[in-house]
Amino acid sequence: MFINLTLIFLIVLEKMLHDPMYLFLCNLCVNGIIGSSSFYPKMLYDISFDSHVITYIGCLTQIFFISFYVYCESTNLTVMAYDRYVAICKPLHYHSIMTVRKVWTLLLLTWLFTCLECCIGILVTVRLPLCGVDIDKLYCANWAVVKLSCNETTLINIYSYIFTFFHICQMILILISYVKIIKVALRSQAVMRKFMQTCLPHLITLTNFVLSLFCDVMYSRYGSNTTLLALRNIMAVDFLVVPPLLNPIIYGMNLSHIRNRVRQMFNSKVVALR
Template sequence: MYLFLCNLCINGIIGASSFYPKILYDISFDSHVITYVGCLTQIFVIFFYIYGECTNLTVMAYDRYVAICKPLHYHSIMNIRKVWTLILLTWLFSLMECSIGLVLLARLPLCGVDIDKLYCSNWAVVKLSCVDTSLNNISGYIFMFSHFSQAMLILISYINIIKASLNSQAEWRKFMQTCLPHLITLANFFTSIFFDLIYARYGSNTSMLALRNIMSVEFLVVPPLVNPIIYGMNLSQIRNSVGQMLNHKLLP
């Protein structure tokens, strides 16, 4: 579990690094321009973060399923070799997806230069193209189906976890302690991604701009900041250390 948490935190740093440097530069120098290569690089890093986050959250759901539904077999199923294999596959799968998406995007000639978002995104650049983008649409739907399948695996895992947790109070406490942070992370990430995806494809460019801008950066800003706190406070060693620090400061 801890290796998956480290993987999640590293991926969060990657996601934040795709957004913060450019937005801070824009604010500091009042600039709203990015080179084509810089735009493609930003899209690649954001792709890598999103796909890595989805896959890692799916693997973590499977890990929690084995831990609660098959506790006696957990160490034999989730041995260290399998854990490292799953982590490696998470990175390789994400790299393959974002590489395919970037190659399909880079081949498109552009007829415009204005992007109506705070950062470069795949669909915003696709809409600037003046040629047929059917292949990009098809690949986009394939990727959507792939990650929708991951969401279904997560849902099935948690249905079984909740069923197993209802058998006793001890199991329910274990569920609340180990699975609730994961559920919060899942709900936050998938809600913001779903909103941004649907609005980017079908939403208006003139309505609800404030909400759109907030939701479009929420999955890049909030998870890297909140996930370490959510999971960190769930670890007894960190929670006890923070409590001791607070007590020490409050004592006269």
């Protein structure tokens, strides 16, 4: 939380960091806080009071924000890949293509479309009557609640297939963007240095996020095996814990403007204390 907030305030307050790449990074950090906040408070409450129950409204709220985090992360990473594609493959037209208006439009569409996805998912889930109350997971997940339903789940399955297909298409767009970026980067050492500095953090973030979601799928695969409870719990929360923690660190280490500004900020505080 502290690392994400530091990066957010740094980007917001520093005018030299108001470029599209840093604004998309700021959005990534805000979304990371949403993802962490949807999981940690309830987990800390359960540990502190030895409680393992949640109200139905609380469960739906947690589902909404966890889903929002996942969908927004996927869409924002796609927008960031497009930004890097324009910056490296069309550098002379970058500022004419990635205008301030276009950047804010992309950010707004990311949030609006994500909110629409989550609202549809919640509305479809609310319609299902429940025949059970036990969720075999550390947090409320949409599919975990759907499995408790007494009725047909055809509608929720159609919804899941449609939006899964949409986000798979996003991953394909990212892959196509990076194939073109790498082709251009291999032609010049200067472009390759730019690729390593600005695109490598995005690739690490993307890989980390996809692998974390894969771990959650593996959790579902081993859901009936009680002997792997600890492993399943780790895999289930990996995408909520690891990406929000590592993303600001990865970008902070690789992007020189952010790294230098953070160093200056903390050095000034040390001098002031002296």
